[in-house]
Amino acid sequence: MKTEAGEAKIQKMERYFRMNDRPLCTTTLRLNSVSCDQSDVGGNLSLGTSCTDGTGPTASSSVILNKYDGGGKTIRGELSEDRDADDKADLTADGERKLGTVNGVFLPCLQNILGVILFIRLPFITGQAGCFLASLMLVICFTATFTTSLSLSALVTNGSIQAGGPYYIISRNLGVEIGGALGALFYLGTTVAASMYVLGAVEAFQEGFGVKNLFRHDVQVISLVIMSQLAVVVGVGPRFVAITAPIFLSVVVISILCIIVGLLLFALDLWTGKLMFLHQNMYDENFAPNYTPDLETGRTPTFFSLLGLLFPSFTGIMAGSNRSAVLKNSSESIPTGTISAIFATTGLYFLFVSLLSSTLSNDILLENKLVVADIAFPHPIIVKAGIIMSSLGAALQCLTGASRLLAAIAEDGCLPFLRAFTPETPSANPVKAIIVTWLIASLFTIAGNIDFITPIITMFFLMMYCGINFCCFLMGFLKAPGFRPTFKYFHYKPSFFGFCWCLGLAIMINWFTVALSFLFLGMLSVYVAANGARKQWGDVGQGVLFSLGKFAVSSLSDKGDMHPKNWRPQVLSVIDTDEHGYPIKPHMLRLTAQMKKGYGVTMVLGRIIGSTLDKLAVERAGITRKILTQFMREEESHCYVDVSVSHGCMSEYIWAAALHSGLGPLRPNSILLAWPEDWKMEY
Template sequence: MPTNFTVLPVEDTPLSNPDYDGEIMKEEDKEEPYTAAGPNSGDETPRETSSLISTDHDDSIYGKNMALYEDEMDSTPMVSSLLNKLANYTNITQGAVEHEEAESEDGIQRVTVNGPQMGTFIGVFLPCMQNILGVILFLRLTWIVGTAGIVESLAIVFMCCSCTMLTAISMSAIATNGVVPAGGSYYMISRALGPEFGGAVGLCFYLGTTFAGSMYILGTMEIFLIYIMPNAAVFKTEPGEPTGMQNNMRIYGTCCLVIMTLVVFVGVKYVNKMALVFLSCVMLSIMAIYAGVIQSAIKPPNSQICLLGNRTLQNSGFDKCLKTDLINNVTTPTQLWKLFCKGGIENETCDEYFTLNNLTEIQAVPGLLSGVISDNMWGHYGQYKTIVEKEGQSSERASDNSNDVPIYVLNDISTFFTLLVGIYFPSVTGIMAGSNRSGDLRDPQRSIPTGTIMAIATTSIIYLSCVVLFGACIEGVALRDKYGESVKGTLAVATLAWPSSWVIVIGSFFSCCGAGLQSLTGAPRILQAIARDGIMPFLQVFGRSKPNGEPTWALLLTAAICEIGILIGSLDHVAPILSMFFLMCYLFVNLACAVQTLLRTPNWRPRFKFYHWSLSFLGMSLSLSLMFVSSWYYALVVILFSGCIYKYIEYRGAEKEWGDGIRGLSLNAAQYALIKLEEAPPHTKNWRPQLLVL
């Protein structure tokens, strides 16, 4: 209990006398008060926080029933406190304006009175969960499992999750190395890397976030055009021909981008208010998947796939998986017969493969206890326009007339292991979302490491378990059917969901919408922060903003770059591009931490107890390896781009001195060279004149 009390006579002290109030404050200032070190008090080790002892005394969010003991222990937070925090939940990147408000020109932190300070769960864990879980989980993970098999899919997920976990450990070291600056991930990283590397990483982070917006918009349009309103397509789509679908994605994606840009331009507060709704959609969809897995073990859903021999047929254009049907004791050709044959039953001209093979129906979701996991254990890669076939199903060979019969399920792209790595990696990005609001965290040095690592661990468990459960519950041909054509245009993961497939369809749609809006909100702020740092003169125009601080010009450039990604027209082609930018960003974060540790930089003293320089080196190596595994030519282009940005900043704008470790590398090398010169007298051949000019 604090012991510094000032006793004043009640009868001689008017309650409303302001002069007395000032004297009381002066009296108390003379004594050294009892203060609990706040989480941001210099470079001191922050006090461990708990659910019972609070470091900030904001009475607006806590109950006041125990005011007598408030100095020692706050009262238990009320339900309204939690609801208030959830209502103020945000996932928007902190930008340059917030950073400038939190720092004065000489770099000294200002004391600001903020609203409710965020803890680990609301401020870091939930934003990271929302950014990591998303479009790839719902639209591509089942296809990856069916194509690569359970074993190789687990390897892909493990490599990607390990890369982000190692990067999160390096970020935790940066976050616990002194005071965490306000302004989000860019400021936290750039002040440790220096102007050159900081600018290159910042631009990679910006471009990755921008292309992520393109990917989310393309995912939104894919769900809308294929699973919600397929009749809204402008261009007709042919089996195995992606051109029609890509044109539809370009038209609707551009319209969606314009609408989202207007929403962000009108007011970020609307995006902020919807953040919790979008997060709820993600969590409900994931719960529906796990509920469907349990339900499949009890009663598998009645969803059938029609096979001709071992070939998978699109479940459209016919109602029965039969060649002929008996109606009023008369054998009648079915709709499926008419698709393969010309003429009646007696004088028909049928496709040879159709004549030699029988039609069979199998369950799309046999269930958890069906033993289908053994069939999905290994990969089934295929070339472009090859038919999706069920392995082990008997069939008679015939001349290949698959192009003449537009009813087979075909591969729309050639598949191989490295391609799947590039497509999957964006599903594990978003680990920096928790540090985006570093200035709003109650204890950032504790919340950023704990919340980020817990979010990565949780999402990794979700991804790894989904790989195994998808392979154990869903038939292989249904997994490899990317757009669900064999199950009446239903998402493969939606056929597994309980209580309804629409939970996944609607949930994933709003999840992609929310992620796209937040990418369009966060990316301009990153660009604005880079522009206001003044390290790249040609970007200074994008540092301008509206009177309320919103980056207008940066938003326009972001929308233009995002449109480039949308014009590509395919989620599978955009995903590897943003993978490169994020991997480059993660590579430099790990590199900076490893270099500063090996150089023993005096101002590099991270307090994160699980950090070691070897983990940063391993994360850097893994990031570089994944870049070349995903796409070696994209990797070379991004490395060349980052190198050009580095040299440009070094030549034009590197006048900043942020006390970074990269300049420490030069000082360390100079010190080492000078010490080596003193070991022996110089040889006459190595003599150099030393001129003193007065």
Template sequence: MEQNILGGKVTVMGATTRKPQPGQGHTGNNLSAFGGVFTPSILTILGVILFMRAGFVIGQAGIFQTILILCLSHAITLLTAISVSAVSTNTPVSAGGAYFLISRSIGPELGGAIGLALFCSQAISVPFYILGFTESMIRTFPALGVHFRTIALITTAFLFIITRAGARWAVRAQFLIMTVLLLSILAFLGGALVHFDIHLFSKNFGPGYTKDIYTFWKVFVIYFPAVTGIMAGISMSGDLKNPARAIPAGTLGAVATGLIVYGLQILLCGGAQSREELIYSSFETLCSQALFNAGFLVVAGVFAATLSSALGSFMGAPRVIQAVARDRLIPILHPFEKGAGQANEPVSALWLTLGLTMATILWAGNGNTGQAFNILAGVVTMFFLYTYAMINVAAFVESFAGNPSFRPGFRYYHWLQALVAAAGCAVTAFLIHPLTAVCAAGIISAMVVLLRRRSLKVRFGDARWGFFYSRLKANLHQLSIMPVHPKNWRPAVLVFSGNPKTRFTLVQYALWIGEERGIVTLVRILPGNIQDLMEKRQTALTQLKKTFQDYGVSGFSTVMVLPDLDQGICAALQAHPPGPLKHNTVIFGWSSDPARAQSFTRHLRIVRAMGMNLVIINAKGLPQDPEKIFIDIWWRGKKNGSLMIILAHLLTLNRPWADATIRLFRIIQDPAGMQPAKQALEALLREARVKAETRVIVSTDSFETVFKSISTDASVVFIGFNLPEQSEAEAFQARYTRTLAPLPTLIMVSSVGDCDLFA
């Protein structure tokens, strides 16, 4: 699109809107979503439970209650997968899978405790699946029953060798296994369809629990490991080419596929096998009913499923403990942080997993009765429930805390969903076995206490006031000693509001920018003698507090009485809240009074000298047309540009701006640079995870001429400015007064560089 602006040729490149994409993490193996996440996840989901225990659960619980178990299990997993998708697309993801996501969201103490729990759950899953494989082999070849433990140990050694060769070889082996598994599933589901009997379906519809032995929750705990396979894929985060894209796609794809397969199995096998067959010989019946008498495919499938599940856990568990060790939270784990080769394979942690696996198999003995398998199923279920709960808590904390940096590329997420999922995991754990749930929670809590570097002691006064006061003091102190990171930047805004009734627009924009995600303090200066103006000061303070009530928002206010306005502004800039709550952004209204040019510029320079961001608002009223709300940002460099984009993003978090369109403009002089400039803006937005349109304008006219001509239809305009020298005060004020005259509300930004758009 081309247009003439005051005789100068201006070319505006068409607007584009792209979904922001998070940055990509560096990896050694560069696995894809299919090979690195979907494959290990689905092979663990469609594992030993599918062949060796699903029929038993159907026979005990009946078709209807088994569907309830399936829906409840997958609801927990699906909601957790959504939380994982949100957190993993909000920050570059490194090795450690769920541990990494939790520890970077809710801190190293709880993250380390859950990391150990996750390692235990995945490490115990290895012998769990190996015992399932051995049981299936013994049931297929009964003569081998006396060699149960030997077969399990040989299988362990075989899987260790494959895993030791590296993740790439393990994934290649899983592709072959998945082919066998697919043929097996088609064989037994097709056979069940051929043998389907509606009368048998009706008889098996209700429950048939073995009296005084099994209940709904007891069979639930046996079935639940069927849906825990997503951890196998998430734990491969350090080996993925693009974790932000691979984890959501691979995880959600595996959950959906598992739900379909298990749902078909419940419906078809429930109508193809008698209750006795389901409880006592479901696997054998699957083999005998297979299509084209291909029972060998079902046998091959259960072998493939159990071995692939064990292999996925064998790959995942060492990577979790390696990530925990690298964070150096627990001294005893330091030997496990080192990796081998270019892909940084966790060899030391792999040997640890091997040792735990062999010890568990030796404990199980010749467990051909399946009792050891069922016990491990309960342990795995409990650990995974707590891990899932903490993943959801991490997502909830990230979202509900309201950091401006929480801008996940995965949009189908809400903090309420994460809260429901976390509560569901905790409730399910207690319904399964209250004592075990309490013990597991106690173990995790003890690990959290041990991992704390600093003990926070709270003294209770009478009633609640003392508790809140001591917690506030402890938290302020804790914040003051924590290193500041751009990711945690929040607007702490000091607004020179004057009388809020006469500066309505200024106050409203300040609240839109700062109240939702930060702290806003309104300050009014009363020139004069404090003894004479004490009553007026109290009235003004009440008025400021009422302003927050009228807007329905929270904030702070202060009124200062000093001999003149300039002294009052200087005093207010130096008087700030304690420690980490000190102001980082100061908002002034634009002053067009020539008589105040020198003092106005002096205040701007004082703000900068004190290391605070400057925001000047030339108030022209609020947006009038809710159907056409545009936020224009004129990009002239990263320093001011980062803060402008973040402030614009903060505006869109408010209801009146929810449907606003952010337009990012850049002016260049050479037409040859149009495409590179546009690509650079789009790349910037993708990395920043902010949705906006980009416009590149080619013009030889002055910046003021161009942006005044284009942004007249905007609701609000952001521009950056350089701090003027004191000798340039009058010229600075005069130039911008002329520039601002025809424009809507304009926000001028001068950043000190403390907030990073890409955090």
């Protein structure tokens, strides 16, 4: 009775695993040892399942029933499963807990957006452009980032996102050529952004503590020293960067609160800080623009130059997608966290522009770039320390993200000269990539002023935004079968608008830099196409070619019969092969290749005598197709090669091939045959 109960329990567990296994899973029942008599039933029954479908990590489950006691004791069963699979899925390769929406996306975006531009350049921009045009700049930047975030949300909800973030998205959708080139631009933009933050920290330190002009080129020397120290921190590992990020962000939030309170108290004549009441805005002098030469650079800014200076502060929307590999649920966290961060920070920027323009005089906004620290309540030192810490924290984030992006590009093999920077294991710290990133970032700190490098950052990130929007537009417009985003606010029209907006914005800021960027993109794309790895990622390029081919064939069919002036030979060459798959008369292939100057469609059809039900014949057909294709490549002829298996007579075979080959108007109008040796036998 107990043995029957045990067998029933085994069957029940077996049905459970069969119902819950994934596709292509196998179930095995293993009997280790069973010995039965009247008094004892002993042994181990092990029921195991293993999944090898290739769609995810291999999972295993097992049911073990220990031996039955013949003395009438209760059967003891042990169920051993990988019940902690979900817990393991929530861990990174380093064994750390994966991040959620707030810690993984929202806060990193905030930390990058609320950076050096907000503190030491937004007052200057407001004083130069005025309240109205400064607000218009914020609207322009918000439009670019918001439309890009919609496209990014659609792409990340279409499937899993691995290391590389935006580069991974574009390379898997637009192809290895465009993806590799845009990935290189994105890497350079992120690396130069680290230089901008370091220069901002040095400027805040020198301006805030009165230690300017210590020696010749002091800004460059101090920046190089700080960049080296930051590189050492990143080289230790990303754990320290993740630990310090909340500390830096907390200081930034406190600094912003101090600035807002100080401005409000200054407007109420309750606080002056290091300013005086004569620095108040008395006559709405900050509403209209007042373009005057910059005291440091000597340049007179324009609307679009100020826009290029402001835009890098909005490039922080990529901070969450750069962490896609360590997010618990990237398809949910990236859209929610990114869009929330955009709205929160844009509202804060509008608040700052409104308070600065309505509270402070135009002269103090133009002359004192650290005016937000001088007006802060209760003491300027809080904001000065906050600017320095926020800049250093953002620089750490940029160095970490850029080095891992370079490692992802190198691991994909898109750019052969970067393969040396591939880490030993995917979870290893990319030390070589960190060294290269440090060298490039140090090179740009030699500029000595963030105003000189912000246009470069703007162009690189706008090119990336164009790529994301264009990628999403193509996928939606072509109705790619593999593009089914779960983001409910997606439509391809906003993506196309975002692409045109970002491209137009880049051209208006600096058309020459845009031309250089496209030249750089083109050169990299050609290099990747010629020397890069061949990847089968199912990119949208195949969908574009399919749609164009379908449209061309349909349009050609609508034209009717081909006019004699446009007639071209469309040759169907029937080739006999031997038992090894080689052509019996190879001169037929040479003659077919020589007819390519007719610029028509050339088709080569091999024939194997046999049955389609014969497995060996079908395998021979595949081998023969490869051999004939290689023959035609050696003849430098681009043609369509196919091999069919038939046991009918030759005349019926040729007639069927002529009728069913080609598509629409692209059908053979000429047939090339070898001269038969025996008409009766062959035909």
